[in-house]
Amino acid sequence: MESLVTIIIPVYNAERWLCRCLNSVINQTYQNLEILLINDGSLDGSANICDEYATKDHRIRVIHQKNCGVSASRQKGIDYATGEYLIHVDSDDWVDKDMIAQLYSKAIEGNYDMVICDYYEEFIRKTNYCCQNPNTTDTQSLLHKFLFQQLHGSCCNKLVSRTCYNMPNVSFPQGVNIYEDLYVTCQMLHNNISVGYLPKAFYHYFIGYSADTLSVRITLKSIKEKIRFIELISNQPFINNPNELYYFKKDILFNLFYLRQYTLLNQIYPEIKEQVLSEYRSYHVMTPNGYVLKTALKGNIFKAHVYLFISSIIIKSKNMIKSL
Known part of the structure; x- marks a missing residue:
């Protein structure tokens, strides 16, 4: 049966x-x-x-x-x-x-x-x-x-x-x-x-959203939830290396940059901030209509939103990055 x-x-x-x-x-x-x-x-x-x-x-x-x-x-x-x-x-x-x-x-x-x-x-x-x-x-x-x-x-x-x-x-x-x-x-x-x-x-x-509605999904509340997740999972026995949490921390830093929360961006995960910003600088827009080259980022954390908003972030914020 x-x-x-x-x-x-x-x-x-x-x-x-x-x-x-x-x-x-x-x-x-x-x-x-x-x-x-x-x-x-x-x-x-x-x-x-x-x-x-x-x-x-x-x-x-x-x-x-x-x-x-x-x-x-x-x-x-x-x-x-x-x-x-x-x-x-x-x-x-x-x-x-x-x-x-x-x-x-x-x-x-x-x-x-x-x-x-x-x-x-x-x-x-x-x-x-x-x-x-x-x-x-x-x-x-x-x-x-x-x-x-x-x-x-x-x-x-x-x-x-x-x-x-x-x-x-x-x-x-x-x-x-x-x-x-x-x-x-x-x-x-x-x-x-x-x-x-x-x-x-x-x-x-x-997923259903477009670039115009993405900002609704990225909020300080959602970022705080991600930080709580990292705090929780960091203490689990299956975490053998802090590098295993790199992608989650990077996601948070990217979200903070998207929301222009520069004060918070400078306060959390200082050990990876420069590396993340270096990766961020490597993105560039390929054509006038905003098509973005496929990035080196891997994984489902980014797949849903990188292709939708990364070009607009770069255009609006490329000068801001240099000052961080």
């Missing part, structure tokens, strides 16, 4: 996209599902949509809670889950109908604790295919690939055995709502779990 698979969907003010997400989940070819909708104090019509779907599909359970953030919502889903395998889906994303069936088949075939697949990045006018081939089965090597952003740390393109979430110290960090899934992925890998890879994409990660 096929195992029960739990799909955890944190929901917050997602009425615009929620039906698309839920329709893709309930129409999976794999039928033995438990679908947990964690309504995190939504202020729009999301709660009603969740309840309506629950009345139509007995596999859906809705948990309403006051707003606690995505990390607490994911953990609430873990606590309520009864499936032998678990996967997360974000409420503005969607999945192909055979995702669970194929990931589950791979997990059973190889007796894997975790199965990773490729995914799509969905922008307004284009779709990117993101290959996640780890090229290794060694969990410590995989862990470092995630830390260096060579692999995507999201829990949404990973089917995971319930036993992994039952391991000591494996839980979503409270009060940290950025990279929270990467944190848990690294915790699991530190416990030497078995990992399989399926070279297909099923998950559609909706």
Whole structure:
């Protein structure tokens, strides 16, 4: 008999996209599902949509809670889950109908604790295919690939055995709502779990923004959350070298520069500031229409926004850099 698979969907003010997400989940070819909708104090019509779907599909359970953030919502889903395998889906994303069936088949075939697949990045006018081939089965090597952003740390393109979430110290960090899934992925890998890879994409990660709306996503609040993440992960036993956090620190410095927070820029991570600014100076605009050369930056931290705003940052700020 096929195992029960739990799909955890944190929901917050997602009425615009929620039906698309839920329709893709309930129409999976794999039928033995438990679908947990964690309504995190939504202020729009999301709660009603969740309840309506629950009345139509007995596999859906809705948990309403006051707003606690995505990390607490994911953990609430873990606590309520009864499936032998678990996967997360974000409420503005969607999945192909055979995702669970194929990931589950791979997990059973190889007796894997975790199965990773490729995914799509969905922008307004284009779709990117993101290959996640780890090229290794060694969990410590995989862990470092995630830390260096060579692999995507999201829990949404990973089917995971319930036993992994039952391991000591494996839980979503409270009060940290950025990279929270990467944190848990690294915790699991530190416990030497078995990992399989399926070279297909099923998950559609909706980014959707354009350069004009990017500033809404980069705020001092989001930067502070990233700093809290670094403080949290720095004390974990799987961090063997401070250089493993370089990409995260660099992301913060770039964000500060984007917001023109020059005082803060000069105060944090002084050990890497000059190196980061040196990299920053190496970017240049190629043509009058703003096309930017592909940069040396690697990893998913930057992939979503470097191509969208790096040229405008350089044009506006090239003189400012020299004075730092």
